[in-house]
Amino acid sequence: MTFTTRFAPSPTGPLHLGHAYSALLAHDMAQAAQGRFLLRIEDIDRSRARTEWEELIFEDLIWLGIAWEAPVMRQSEQMDRYRSALEMLWNQGLLYACSCNRRDILAAATAPQEGGSPLVGPDGIVYPGTCRHAGARAPAACPPEAALRLDMAAALRRLGLSEIRIDERIHQGPCVKSAGEIIETIGDIVIARRDMGTSYHLSVVLDDAHQGITDVVRGADLFEASFIHAVLQRLLGLPAPRYHHHRLIRDAAGKRLAKRDDAKAIRKYRAEGLRPEDIRAMVGL
Structure with missing residues (x-):
């Protein structure tokens, strides 16, 4: 059976370092196994889901060097x-x-x-x-x-x-x-x-x-x-x-990152001129 995994973010805020680690790890594992990597948008919370956050997810993942199969699944359509x-x-x-x-x-x-x-x-x-x-x-x-x-x-x-x-x-x-x-x-x-x-x-x-x-x-x-x-x-x-439940990326105080931790948002690192390989190093990949 072909190794098939997915990254399934919710479009309710920006991706942060924890998301980057999870997406990169899953993508690396799929490539190593010559398998499939899929993207799913978990947007069942319609009160918080936003189109602009979804578009930023795509931008961040592409910048990180992550490719996925089309079409993208959206939970709101299921x-x-x-x-x-x-x-x-x-x-x-x-x-x-x-x-x-x-x-x-x-x-x-x-x-x-x-x-x-x-x-x-x-x-x-x-x-x-x-x-x-x-x-x-x-x-x-x-x-x-x-x-x-x-x-x-x-x-x-x-x-x-x-x-x-x-x-x-x-x-x-x-x-x-x-x-x-x-x-x-x-x-x-x-x-x-x-x-x-x-x-x-x-x-x-x-x-x-x-x-x-x-x-x-x-x-x-x-x-x-x-x-x-x-x-x-x-x-x-x-x-x-x-x-495969991986370790969590935490801040300097040991707290698990959440979407409200905008200081760790991928978009900010991009704006500051960091490269995808810098993000990989930051999360230990």
Whole structure:
């Protein structure tokens, strides 16, 4: 099977050194394996996605010497596929509508009977199951505008698995979690947000399968989320890729870079006259 990987930025801000490292590493790996390198624009957050950021992504990647196959996939153009997957999971009784906001979840997760300190997993605060426990009669059809959560315990029962394992090639963390660990430390994740009609977790597994991705190259901060993705891949009958969760590029204080760290933006280094090889040296390639 041909090595196929991708770089999947969100057009919500400028690319920084961390993005450059991830894109360059994936591109280098694809070239070394005589494989394929694809570009995907993850623009499901329409409230924040901007055309000008997308154009800058292209400019930065070209300047870095990165080439990709055409056409570029945009998640905003894949909503029908996401909806079909949601309806399939809904019809299997694995999803439920959730009306809780962040304040509700925090209050429930920090209640005295919950131990007072919320448990945080790869999808944020582990959901305390408020709407799942409500026992309300579910509508016959999957509601189009509701926030939807995956009933993780029901999903794992349906799969009949006592553990979930991922194929990890770089990161040193445990590559297997028991069903009990997943229920306790990840919980009922949001699989469709009210304002998006999908979620990162759902979209990424569907898109990786659709694009034939064999190897996912991304930051170690997403390692724990891979167990969510492994569950969804199995529920949806999708192939499981190999994972390469690489180290993170941090600032002088050891903090992981974010898009708000404009001082590390590739466009600024370009404007200052640096060369692509200087960026490679800065990120340790």
